[in-house]
Amino acid sequence: MTGAEQGQRMLRPDTSETGRAGAETRRAAIRRALRVAVRPGPWRRGPVLAALAALLGLFMLLHAKIPNRVGNVGGLVETFLPWFGLLVPALLAGALWRRSASAVAALLVPIVVWLHLFGGLLSDKSRPGGDLTVASHNVGAANPDPARTARDLVASGADVLALEELTERARVMYEKELARAYAYHTVLGTVGLWSRFPLSDVRPVDVQTDYGPLAATRPAEARMSYARALRATVATKHGPLAVYVAHLGSARVNPRAGFWTVHRDRNADALGKAIAAERNERVVLLGDLNGTMDDRAFAGLTSRMRSTQDAAGDGFGFTWPARFPVARIDQILVRGVEPVNSRVLPATGSDHLPIAAGINW
Known part of the structure; x- marks a missing residue:
């Protein structure tokens, strides 16, 4: 082979390698085009x-x-x-x-x-003032410092204060610490009401709490110690106000029964009927109802009363558990008066947070 022939061979491209590379490039382009063609658009994804x-x-x-x-x-x-x-x-x-x-x-x-x-x-619907300030707190049977809790509640400035889950031992401490701020008070069973204004027509409310199968045979004094709801008339400067204090049955979640609320639902139904029969047009319900007002079990109450948190609050107002509240199970409901503000008070030694609301005539 002459030198000229060798030079021409060196300059001549390797058609076989080039052809293979070109074919592969074309196949890759076709595959990409097919993927784009069959790929669902943004409205067809997800x-x-x-x-x-x-x-x-x-x-x-x-x-x-x-x-x-x-x-x-x-x-x-x-x-x-x-x-x-x-x-x-x-x-x-x-x-x-x-x-x-x-x-x-x-x-x-x-x-x-x-x-x-x-x-x-989500919006703040509260306004300053109010003719009357009411407050409620489940003080907790295991509260390690009832005296401090009482002082904190006095500092809230409430004119009418409801307490739930009172024990016999703690009751004495609350009565002592609240006596200076509240001239009038009444306690029935595990619920109590303290007021700056005179109280009258105080009576237990039969919410059909589970006293046991022999409840009907017990004497009235014995049944009274199990009372979890009361009704009283508060003689305010603007007129009489019917105040109900209640601590309804507990709600429990367990694998067998699911969301167990038998006693609470029965209590709520009875309480709703009692308030429906109330003759005073101005009514306030304070208490630990062990449920949120979204729960259909409280239809008998929500159909007749307004939640102060919904009407005049700021946010959801969760009250339980105190360390990380996830639900508002403590309530202030009103009928015949206008809520102007609703708020959750600072934590005490209880596993619930206290709540307060201002109302106008």
């Missing part, structure tokens, strides 16, 4: 997330339709209903990760429903 978002909205909107027949599930959902809004950020994060426009759009359903149910609680 159908599961979109469905979950829509179901969450319907779940919150139709919470009253959730049956209670098995484990009282409906009541449990309603007790913690506001917290279901936390699922919205989780679903939003998934929608953004999947770049799903349909899921983001579907999230408008639970957002609108949540705002419809609870948006009114």
